[in-house]
Amino acid sequence: MSAPASLALQGSMVLTNLRLVDGDGSEPQEGLALVIEDGVIAVVVPETSPAARDGVDLGGAFVMPGLVNMHNHFSLSLPGPGGDAVSALGPHDLALYMADAARRTLLAGVTTVRCVAEKGGADFALRRAIDAGLVAGPRIRTAGRALCCTGGHGHDTDDTLECDGADGFARGVRSQISLGADLIKLMISGGIAGEHEQITTPQLTRDEMAAAISTAHSWGRRVTAHAGPAAVIAEAVELGLDCVEHGYELTPEVAALMAAHGTALVPTLVVTRAQAFFDDLGVPPWMQERSLAAGDRHLQSYRFALDAGVEVLLGSDMPPYWHFEETTAIVRELEHMQQGGLAPLDVIRAATSAPARWLGDEGRYGMLRPGHAADLIAMPGDPTAGIEALRGIDFVMRGGVVVRDDRARAVVAS
The missing domain is CATH 3.20.20.140 (Metal-dependent hydrolases)
Incomplete structure (x- = not known):
């Protein structure tokens, strides 16, 4: 048996209360939740779905691919x-x-x-x-x-x-x-x-x-x-x-x-x-x-x-x-x-x-759809209204693992 990795490579989580900005050039979608299993987006469901219960509330943030x-x-x-x-x-x-x-x-x-x-x-x-x-x-x-x-x-x-x-x-x-x-x-x-x-x-x-x-x-x-x-x-x-x-x-x-x-x-x-x-x-x-x-x-x-x-x-x-x-x-x-x-x-x-x-990786990452890696970023502003909204990135996930969450730190600080 090999030694365990020092860092988590894949995570499972449900993200709710978000506005989804896919990487295909479409407008933001509301009322959805991302169900992430073992580092991959398993399904995108209505946030009223039982599958979205007890998810992590992103506070209405705009979420887009990393x-x-x-x-x-x-x-x-x-x-x-x-x-x-x-x-x-x-x-x-x-x-x-x-x-x-x-x-x-x-x-x-x-x-x-x-x-x-x-x-x-x-x-x-x-x-x-x-x-x-x-x-x-x-x-x-x-x-x-x-x-x-x-x-x-x-x-x-x-x-x-x-x-x-x-x-x-x-x-x-x-x-x-x-x-x-x-x-x-x-x-x-x-x-x-x-x-x-x-x-x-x-x-x-x-x-x-x-x-x-x-x-x-x-x-x-x-x-x-x-x-x-x-x-x-x-x-x-x-x-x-x-x-x-x-x-x-x-x-x-x-x-x-x-x-x-x-x-x-x-x-x-x-x-x-x-x-x-x-x-x-x-x-x-x-x-x-x-x-x-x-x-x-x-x-x-x-x-x-x-x-x-x-x-x-x-x-x-x-x-x-x-x-x-x-x-x-x-x-x-x-x-x-x-x-x-x-x-x-x-x-x-x-x-x-x-x-x-x-890069030949279509279907692996770059969009927020089932089967794609849960690589994503979130921010308060709407990047489809102006790309300067990315100045407010405060959440980063790779493979379903949260690597940055400024809001969580702000809650702890308060």
């Missing part, structure tokens, strides 16, 4: 003193640092993450530890180390793997899959954080992209790419790219191409509006200037994607739990998505059911 952050880095290290301190961590310290980041991420209401470049393989160990109940954190889907060319974007930290030539990139893909990667991340252009490059710098050849994408697809893995310029994105989309990260400089034509091919966009709008975060980390002036100067074009690019019907998905890039502009980075990203033209109901979908579908 957030899915599709651009996550637990080991992020940007240029500057803050990032240098992370890069200097040894493997044991790094693992503990990332475990703490995972715990904070979960408490911020993010119940699933897609990691898109982590250091030294620690993400695989962290995933195992969370799944075993050894540490608290969200469900992890990870790309392992991102693949870049020699000297390419992110080459100076070990969250990337330098590859060259079609054979090199094919081997790089296989190396991450052999470790347990759920997807593959490519660095196909320059970006904000590379001192000796520009956002518009193409970094992979057509043959390199084709080899990586076809190899990943052959192994049943989807591919996303750090990418800024339209021409580079267009070439990758034609080769079968499944998702674009950032997309700083899309055009209407390239956005239309993405929509036609079913290529999603994770816009990470907050990264070109993050001066306070950069100041916290001591990010050097050249990077701050590059980031802030890209902000207007980045927002225009996002609007081109919306107009073309590209599926957009939530991704913060910044640590989602970071206290930023009087909320968290993940909520601030959602607010930017709304302010950029996405209706609140569509923002909710982009943060819940749509990412689950991209």
Whole structure:
């Protein structure tokens, strides 16, 4: 017999007196109760049902699926003193640092993450530890180390793997899959954080992209790419790219191409509006200037994607739990998505059911329906009326286990 997990992985509970906001873009539903058994929503019943008797009263809170952050880095290290301190961590310290980041991420209401470049393989160990109940954190889907060319974007930290030539990139893909990667991340252009490059710098050849994408697809893995310029994105989309990260400089034509091919966009709008975060980390002036100067074009690019019907998905890039502009980075990203033209109901979908579908996990989480994981958040305000309501998140559950309940603490304090 194995030793019991240190943390509860599945819980059973009935939640009543709530207003249900599903992840499918529908309006809130009242008069319902969620019956949770062994970490899964067993049935949704009228709150007058005998099955709802003796449930936990949520006081009329709005309840929606937990957030899915599709651009996550637990080991992020940007240029500057803050990032240098992370890069200097040894493997044991790094693992503990990332475990703490995972715990904070979960408490911020993010119940699933897609990691898109982590250091030294620690993400695989962290995933195992969370799944075993050894540490608290969200469900992890990870790309392992991102693949870049020699000297390419992110080459100076070990969250990337330098590859060259079609054979090199094919081997790089296989190396991450052999470790347990759920997807593959490519660095196909320059970006904000590379001192000796520009956002518009193409970094992979057509043959390199084709080899990586076809190899990943052959192994049943989807591919996303750090990418800024339209021409580079267009070439990758034609080769079968499944998702674009950032997309700083899309055009209407390239956005239309993405929509036609079913290529999603994770816009990470907050990264070109993050001066306070950069100041916290001591990010050097050249990077701050590059980031802030890209902000207007980045927002225009996002609007081109919306107009073309590209599926957009939530991704913060910044640590989602970071206290930023009087909320968290993940909520601030959602607010930017709304302010950029996405209706609140569509923002909710982009943060819940749509990412689950991209990850191949449709039916497992991302909606509040029977058979789905009981991953959910609650708040007093109505997020369908304005996504800023998520600033009031005060209850987080993962797998039927309550991991945060601010209201319970308030009762005890009073």
